[in-house]
Amino acid sequence: MGSHYFRKIRASAAVLALICGTGFAQAEPAHGIAMYGAPALGPDFVSLPYANPNAPTGGRIVTGETGGFDNLNPHIRKGSTPWQLRFLAYESLMGRSYDEPFTLYGLIAESIEVGENREWAEFTLRPEARFSDGSPITVEDVMWSYETLGTVGHPRYHGLWNKIGTMEQTGERSVRFTFNVDDRELALLVGMRPILKKAQWDGKDIAESGLDNVPIASAPYVVDKFEAGRYVSLKRNPDYWGKDVPFRKGTNNLDEIRLEFFGDSTAMFEAFKAGEVTFNREFNANKWAEQYDFAAIQSGEMVKATLPHERPSGITGFVMNTRSPQFADWRVRDAMLHAFNFEFINQTMTGGAQKRITSYFSNSVLGMQEGPATGRVKDLLDPFAESLLPGALDGYSLPVSDGSERNRAGIRAALGQFEAAGWTVQDGVMKNAQAQPFTFEVLLKQGAAENQSIIDLYTSALGRLGITPTVTVVDNAQYKERTTNYDFDMAYYRRGLSLSPGNEQYLYWGRDGVTEPGTRNWMGMDSPAAEAMIGEILTSASRDDFVAATRALDRVLTTGRYVLPIYQWNISRIAHVAELKYPENLPIYGDWIGWNPDVWWYED
Template structure:
């Protein structure tokens, strides 16, 4: 083997890490967060709030059943969920790359096959890459277009070259590429929504579909990869049924009646006092509070800077000051929420409250003049109100910023100085919690002469308007890992600002953001990587693109005790694929 190549073999389960080396040694028998002796059988019913009109999660159109990815459609490699970003062999028997990661070669496991018995080949991998590059979701198109050359070296070996782009994450991104069967895909209709059961190589097959209501996945008894170390103790249920609910209260009431097996709770008031029902009191429902090692998933109110009223950063900063977190947290959420000014809350990647070190300042040197000094020196803090809902200090500071941006109070209305047009905008919401927060925020804005109307729409319309940037302000969450990478361009890179379907909802167009993302992607070791991510966090905070709302430091999971989970929890938190049905329970 050539010097610098990194072997990854399914039999030995050696992997590839974004930084450093994989944690698991060659020859490991199972993932540390899985129970290799977990019993097989039974059924898991998952209740999902929302609807669907497609079984293809790899296209822009439609509301897809996301669980198809992973349960039905596999990738070349799979994540080690106890590590920041490490992959281990799945469809790929081995992976090779060089130290500069200018190319990657995958060798497919000879046992790998689709559920119809046809083998997975290099042609299938190349077909999938080309199809998703040209017709897939925007993130696929953006990432896979970085490949400068792709070729099959033989029937089971495929190589991708990157043309010296300086992006060390690309071998891992290709490792996570969904692999589709060339013989079963109609390229002409791939982008159309469809209820046809997709053909995959994964542990489950789609067997029953009730449009908009439920999807049933049945374990494939001939699944080729059931004995791989990465799969031992996973995929334990014979059947998984996904039941969809249109309304949040009905969704919860169905859980209380035992109509589905577990729920992830996101509402503090419900977690605090909503589980006082007979099954929970009697021990038939267990509640798990799980601490993860990931950045905490924070909620934000997002400014659409494509709208003229939000184009000025002073306006966005003023409106951030007017959000009374203390009042909302105390009156709505029993004080269970925490707040952070950054986008990687509660992790080593966060710049909030940290002074920029010499490495960050070197990266930020071309942009230092326009970054607020308090964000650079770590003294910046989100405002803390007196909790009265009428904090005069925050109001005075906000009005001063708005005056600098060209707005004056005229009686009870804030008007643009030149045009006399009142400052008004719309907050788009889709859940009861979002509506409550928007209405409370609207009350705070009214004290500054700003009129914020709240429009509630169903989930489908909300998603379509969000994807098309057809809103003034929305509530959104960007989930982050301990190894953010190319997806950051998808979240807030310049090229994503006007590309429908990306998650750059705020419309950020900042060369400093693009430069920090590039620095992340070329970092060779973890310390340099952390420095680049903190620098990115600092630039994002400086732009005041979104109002930080809150986060919970734990995952809240409620489950009927007929469902059991391993004693060990992954770094990433709960993983239903590691759970099983207790044989002694119905």
């Protein structure tokens, strides 16, 4: 795969000229890099601000998961993998601080250099960096990992690889990536890919690996034991090479992280009440208020914590697949939103305690603002005015019902939009001009009891429109297979979004995902405006332009009417055994990847 240096020769003449004209003296090695400005922590920092460098080590945490798994390789498309393995078992060249919007600090790499316009990034590896088997992490391992993941790995890795013009070893411990597009974020993204051991995969097809090949780790934790679909136990490596790296001080304190899998959320909660699970994250405010008064809570053996954060809401709800002819027309999707009586559903499910997601970046400075687009946001959207859906420029908000079960105004508005799209109620059934009934399939994962309850309420409301959908519940493996190939009409959908959206937005909403399997573009959206706004995000030279581009993207996404949004989680509700502790200083991302269980510890 590639040449001796795994050089990727795709550069155009213009890029080659840029390389030739770019000297090494244009930058100095640095301990970190920020998307805008300088890293908040200086080169002599002791630990991340939300980590306790004096935390004791020992103990364990047991988390509950619903569903199962049939693979331990999180870097390929095949099978279903515990999602945590991507973050617990693999190190990258640099690590992300979740107390800054987008800043990286050295991890496997001791330093980073970038070109004047970030047209290239060069990393120097730490000489002490090792895999869990004790072998050194080499430039060859790094380059093999990038090329392999970028070509035969999961599609989430392909976008970055396609933007790397050349990759070459520049010293015994250094590697340089030169980019073939103007994109300031690439210098950061290229530092965040997992590093795998090349020799482990000699003579093997990594894309077809499963439970028979437990990957050799580069991070503090290694897979110790597992039983397919039942549990995975990760043990802290006592010989982990990076325990004295500042980024790692006060992290990875627990001796064991155990992931227990259950058939449904009810069984998982009962296991938590019984002490078999020691940590539980609760998403239902009503359940948190009424069902967390069991004996272990009353005795103090378990404690409850409510934690704020400043990150965007993301999108959570039920996505409509526009590849399905039923949902190709935006007026039908708008009708479905009017029929989705959130206020009644929220009252039934949570006692009305949960706020609704209002846009993809709501709960943050990046979210679309009320009313018509103005200023820079309007300037960015105006060239796409003819292709934008109603509300993008003149203002949009989700339908709000009166809270009653009948939702008469919502049903009436839905009927009007269905009629505009060519559907009418005929003999009690919603049909088109050819007398074909309007129906669709809702795909749900086994064990998702709350989602099933929400859909039950929704299908009852749809009955008043003469619509009877089919609800199909499948196991974890089938759900993964079908959603990977977009083989559904409607499905539960959740996408977390950060304060630093970037290239991953193409994976979420880009047009390649309309046909390419395995992306996050489950709705099948193909929007030139969205692609242009992502491009603006990536090339913004100032924070103000970046915010405006993200707000403009939020308008395009929200007015696309692709998802029936449900609850907004602007706080985290966590219950855990009293022995598990965390620092009082929370990062701006709050309870997020890189915080739990990374900076937690066990204290008798």
